[in-house]
Amino acid sequence: xxxxxxxxxxxxxxxxxxxxxxxxxxxxxxxxxxxxxxxxxxxxxxxxxxxxxxxxxxxxxxxxxxxxxxxxxxxxxxxxxxxxxxxxxxxxxxxxxxxxxxxxxxxxxxxxxxxxxxxxxxxxxxxxxxxxxxxxxxxxxxxxxxxxxxxxxxxxxxxxxxxxxxxxxxxxxxxxxxxxxxxxxxxxxxxxxxxxxxxxxxxxxxxxxxxxxxxxxxxxxxxxxxxxxxxxxxxxxxxxxxxxxxxxxxxxxxxxxxxxxxxxxxxxxxxxxxxxxxxxxxxxxxxxxxxxxxxxxxxxxxxxxxxxxxxxxxxxxxxxxxxxxxxxxxxxxxxxxxxxxxxxxxxxxxxxxxxxxxxxxxxxxxxxxxxxxxxxxxxxxxxxxxxxxxxxxxxxxxxxxxxxxxxxxxxxxxxxxxxxxxxxxxxxxxxxxxxxxxxxxxxxxxxxxxxxxxxxxxxxxxxxxxxxxx
Numbered sequence: 001x002x003x004x005x006x007x008x009x010x011x012x013x014x015x016x017x018x019x020x021x022x023x024x025x026x027x028x029x030x031x032x033x034x035x036x037x038x039x040x041x042x043x044x045x046x047x048x049x050x051x052x053x054x055x056x057x058x059x060x061x062x063x064x065x066x067x068x069x070x071x072x073x074x075x076x077x078x079x080x081x082x083x084x085x086x087x088x089x090x091x092x093x094x095x096x097x098x099x100x101x102x103x104x105x106x107x108x109x110x111x112x113x114x115x116x117x118x119x120x121x122x123x124x125x126x127x128x129x130x131x132x133x134x135x136x137x138x139x140x141x142x143x144x145x146x147x148x149x150x151x152x153x154x155x156x157x158x159x160x161x162x163x164x165x166x167x168x169x170x171x172x173x174x175x176x177x178x179x180x181x182x183x184x185x186x187x188x189x190x191x192x193x194x195x196x197x198x199x200x201x202x203x204x205x206x207x208x209x210x211x212x213x214x215x216x217x218x219x220x221x222x223x224x225x226x227x228x229x230x231x232x233x234x235x236x237x238x239x240x241x242x243x244x245x246x247x248x249x250x251x252x253x254x255x256x257x258x259x260x261x262x263x264x265x266x267x268x269x270x271x272x273x274x275x276x277x278x279x280x281x282x283x284x285x286x287x288x289x290x291x292x293x294x295x296x297x298x299x300x301x302x303x304x305x306x307x308x309x310x311x312x313x314x315x316x317x318x319x320x321x322x323x324x325x326x327x328x329x330x331x332x333x334x335x336x337x338x339x340x341x342x343x344x345x346x347x348x349x350x351x352x353x354x355x356x357x358x359x360x361x362x363x364x365x366x367x368x369x370x371x372x373x374x375x376x377x378x379x380x381x382x383x384x385x386x387x388x389x390x391x392x393x394x395x396x397x398x399x400x401x402x403x404x405x406x407x408x409x410x411x412x413x414x415x416x417x418x419x420x421x422x423x424x425x426x427x428x429x430x431x432x433x434x435x436x437x438x439x440x441x442x443x444x445x446x447x448x449x450x451x452x453x454x455x456x457x458x459x460x461x462x463x464x465x466x467x468x469x470x
Contacts, residue, residue: 080132089414104137161340179322232256301427335390355392
């Protein structure tokens with residue numbers, strides 16, 4: 001009996017070992033597919049914010065529309081994106097991140113096709129709003145999937161670096177692709193999304209599964225946040241169109257702020273808030289949310305004004321204007337890949353400090369250059385700023401995930417991305433207003449560079465350096 005038992009255990013050992021190896025390979029394969037799909041989704045969400053900027057003058061010439069309407073083509077996307085991210089985070093927790101991710105990818109492809117066939121500015125803005133909804137579904141779900149598929153901290157750091165590389169490189173590649181495609185036809189800046197969506201859907205069988213967690217929805221909070229953000233940004237845009245003291249402007253700004261105040265109060269009262277106020281008491285979350293907001297506020301607003309400056313003041317074509325962003329595209333990708341190593345070797349605080357310092361140097365280099373600003377200075381400054389942002393973004397995303405309980409990873413990542421996209425929407429609106437009040441786009445561009453640098457100095461001096469990384 002003893003002999004048989006021993007023989008059985010000896011024979012079972014290799015089988016067990018082979019099973020473990022097979023499971024490990026399957027897990028790694030799923031993690032790789034998940035990371036690739038998440039990085040592509042991050043690229044899509046980031047690219048669609050900025051690819052349209054270079055095409056806006058051509059679209060406006062074809063479909064009509066002044067500066068305010070052109071701002072809505074950008075902000076229709078970013079507003080819905082930002083306003084629905086928190087709800088999407090809750091949906092990802094309740095129905096599973098994978099399911100929501102794939103639904104979002106399919107909707108993104110369909111909305112892109114609709115935009116490519118838009119017959120008016122109203123139709124285009126409507127399509128862009130649907131694209132914003134789709135992005136809200138895929139982005140927090142992509143972060144949650146990375147967190148689930150990469151339990152090892154080192155692998156997760158690399159996965160987040162690739163995810164960040166997707167979003168950051170899209171910010172630079174977007175204007176370039178817009179410049180390449182617009183001369184053929186502006187509709188291609190939207191149709192280009194479809195192959196990426198099909199690629200994500202093709203990876204569906206290999207993407208890691210994700211758990212479902214019981215979650216309640218805060219519909220009142222969702223309505224107040226959507227109303228507040230939309231009306232507030234509309235008021236900011238109207239400042240540039242009809243002035244700050246106009247009754248319409250003051251009404252919009254007041255109503256937007258009131259709705260946002262009511263939103264905050266509602267979050268303190270409901271049992272299952274869409275934005276748990278307790279997360280704001282976590283120091284790491286405080287720092288990461290401010291970094292996310294200010295970085296994208298600066299970047300989206302700067303790219304919007306840069307493309308207007310290059311085409312309207314320097315009279316460059318869409319393709320030539322897009323080429324200005326080429327160096328930053330390559331530098332951004334390199335920065336993200338280096339960022340993963342820096343995070344692993346030196347930690348998130350060092351990475352963020354280094355990245356913000358590089359960004360400040362880039363903005364000040366552009367601001368201090370004597371007028372008129374040469375195009376090569378803009379290209380160089382964009383590259384320096386993009387490199388710093390590429391180092392900072394994955395580190396800040398990692399801080400968010402490490403600061404909260406795994407059960408709150410979906411809502412925490414949604415809050416991080418919400419703050420980023422709200423920053424982008426407000427940045428485009430604010431910098432667009434600045435451009436309308438200053439004597440030239442050259443002066444407006446310098447003002448943007450200085451304001452961006454000062455905001456980053458604030459984060460670095462008063463927030464980041466006082467934070468102790470755990």
